[in-house]
Amino acid sequence: MYDSGKVITGLLAFAVLVTLPFWYTAAGGKGGFRPEPKLAPGLEGKKCVESKAFMRASHMDLLNLWRDEVVRQDLRVHFSPDGRAFEKSLTNTCLKCHSNTGEFCDRCHNYVGVQPYCWDCHMEKKLKGAE
Amino acid sequence: MDEDRRKFLKLAGVAALGIGSASLVKTVNGKERRSGKFPQALEGKRWAMVIDLAKCQEHEGCTLCMNACNQVHNIPHFDDPRHEIKWIWKEPFENALPNQEEDFLEQGVSKGPAVVLCNHCERPPCVRVCPTQATFKREDGIVMMDMHRCIGCRYCIVACPYGSRSFNWQDPHLGLGDINPGYPTRMRGVVEKCIFCEERLAKGKLPACVEACPYGALTFGDLDDPGSKVRKLLKSRYAVRRKVELGTRPGVFYLV
Numbered sequence: 001m002y003d004s005g006k007v008i009t010g011l012l013a014f015a016v017l018v019t020l021p022f023w024y025t026a027a028g029g030k031g032g033f034r035p036e037p038k039l040a041p042g043l044e045g046k047k048c049v050e051s052k053a054f055m056r057a058s059h060m061d062l063l064n065l066w067r068d069e070v071v072r073q074d075l076r077v078h079f080s081p082d083g084r085a086f087e088k089s090l091t092n093t094c095l096k097c098h099s100n101t102g103e104f105c106d107r108c109h110n111y112v113g114v115q116p117y118c119w120d121c122h123m124e125k126k127l128k129g130a131e
Numbered sequence: 132m133d134e135d136r137r138k139f140l141k142l143a144g145v146a147a148l149g150i151g152s153a154s155l156v157k158t159v160n161g162k163e164r165r166s167g168k169f170p171q172a173l174e175g176k177r178w179a180m181v182i183d184l185a186k187c188q189e190h191e192g193c194t195l196c197m198n199a200c201n202q203v204h205n206i207p208h209f210d211d212p213r214h215e216i217k218w219i220w221k222e223p224f225e226n227a228l229p230n231q232e233e234d235f236l237e238q239g240v241s242k243g244p245a246v247v248l249c250n251h252c253e254r255p256p257c258v259r260v261c262p263t264q265a266t267f268k269r270e271d272g273i274v275m276m277d278m279h280r281c282i283g284c285r286y287c288i289v290a291c292p293y294g295s296r297s298f299n300w301q302d303p304h305l306g307l308g309d310i311n312p313g314y315p316t317r318m319r320g321v322v323e324k325c326i327f328c329e330e331r332l333a334k335g336k337l338p339a340c341v342e343a344c345p346y347g348a349l350t351f352g353d354l355d356d357p358g359s360k361v362r363k364l365l366k367s368r369y370a371v372r373r374k375v376e377l378g379t380r381p382g383v384f385y386l387v
Binding site: 074 | 164168169267275277278279313315317329
C-alpha cells in the first residue's frame with residue numbers, strides 16, 4: 001500500500017474525531033444539552049395515570065390508544081394498575097395537572113423534533129408558556 | 132445465491148414484522164390496562180329523537196336548542212353561508228319534509244320551519260362511502276365521526292341526502308367565541324355533524340338540544356325499548372321521517 005503511514009494516521013484521526021463526543025463524555029465531561037421537563041408546582045409526589053417510566057417511554061402510545069378507545073369504542077375510563085380511575089381526556093385529565101405545557105411537554109418535543117398536532121383541537125386556551 | 136438472498140429477505144421481513152408487533156404489544160398492551168365506561172352512562176340499542184313540530188313552532192324564532200348545541204360543541208359561526216358549520220338548524224317545512232306538506236293541515240305545521248339534524252340512519256349512506264371509516268355506525272345506532280381519521284374527501288357530504296354534514300373550509304377557530312373546554316375543537320379540512328351528543332350520553336346526560344328545549348319539543352330515547360318516551364310518542368301520535376323512500380331509515384321522527 002502506498003503512503004500507508006499517512007492513510008492509517010488519517011483514518012485514525014478521522015475515527016477519533018467522529019467519536020469525540022463519546023470520549024468527551026467518557027472522560028467525565030458534561031454531556032450535551034438535555035431537555036429537562038419541569039413539573040407544574042404542587043405535582044411532586046403525585047402519581048400519574050401510569051408509572052413515570054411507562055409514561056416517559058409510551059405516553060404517545062397511551063394517548064393514541066385512548067383516542068381510539070374513546071372515539072370508536074366509547075370506552076372513556078382508564079384504570080391505573082392500582083385501580084384509580086381517570087377520564088381519558090387530554091385537555092381535562094392530562095393538562096389539568098400538567099398545566100405548564102411549555103415547560104413540561106414542549107421542551108422534549110422540541111428537542112426530539114416532534115410536532116404533535118393533538119393541541120390543534122384539544123386545548124381550551126393558548127398553551128401556557130409555549131416555547 | 133439469488134435464491135439465498137431471497138430467502139434471507141423473506142426471513143428478515145417476517146422477523147421485522149415479529150419484532151414490530153411484539154413491541155406494539157409491549158408498549159400498548161404490555162401492562163394489564165383496563166378500560167371502562169362511566170357507571171352513569173346511558174345505554175341504548177337504537178337511539179332516536181322525536182320532534183314535536185307543533186310545540187316547536189309555537190315559539191317562533193326560538194333558537195335555544197341550536198345555541199346550546201353550538202356552545203357545547205364549539206361550533207364556529209361564519210356569516211358566509213358557504214363556510215357555515217351546522218349540526219342542528221331550521222329548514223322550511225317543504226325543504227325538510229318535501230311532499231308531506233298537504234296531508235296534515237290540522238296543526239298547520241307545514242307553514243313553519245322544521246328543526247333538522249343528522250338523522251342517524253339505520254343504513255347510513257355516508258358510512259358506506261367513507262373511504263377511511265372515519266364515519267361509522269356505533270352499536271347503539273349513533274352515526275359517529277372520528278375527526279382523527281377524516282381526510283376531508285367529502286364523499287359523505289355528497290352521499291348524505293339530508294345535508295347534515297358540514298365541511299371546515301377554513302380554520303374553525305376563526306369563528307369561535309368562548310370555547311367549551313369540555314369538548315375539542317376541530318381543524319380545517321374535516322367534516323363534522325351532529326353526533327347525538329354521544330359524549331354526554333357517556334356521562335349520563337341527555338343531548339344538549341333536548342335538555343335546552345324548555346317546551347319539551349324534542350324527545351330522546353331508545354327505539355328498541357317499547358317503554359321508552361320516544362316509543363310512547365310514536366304510538367300515540369302520527370309521525371313522519373325525512374325521505375323514507377331512500378331506504379336510509381332515519382332515526383329522527385317528526386310529529387305532525
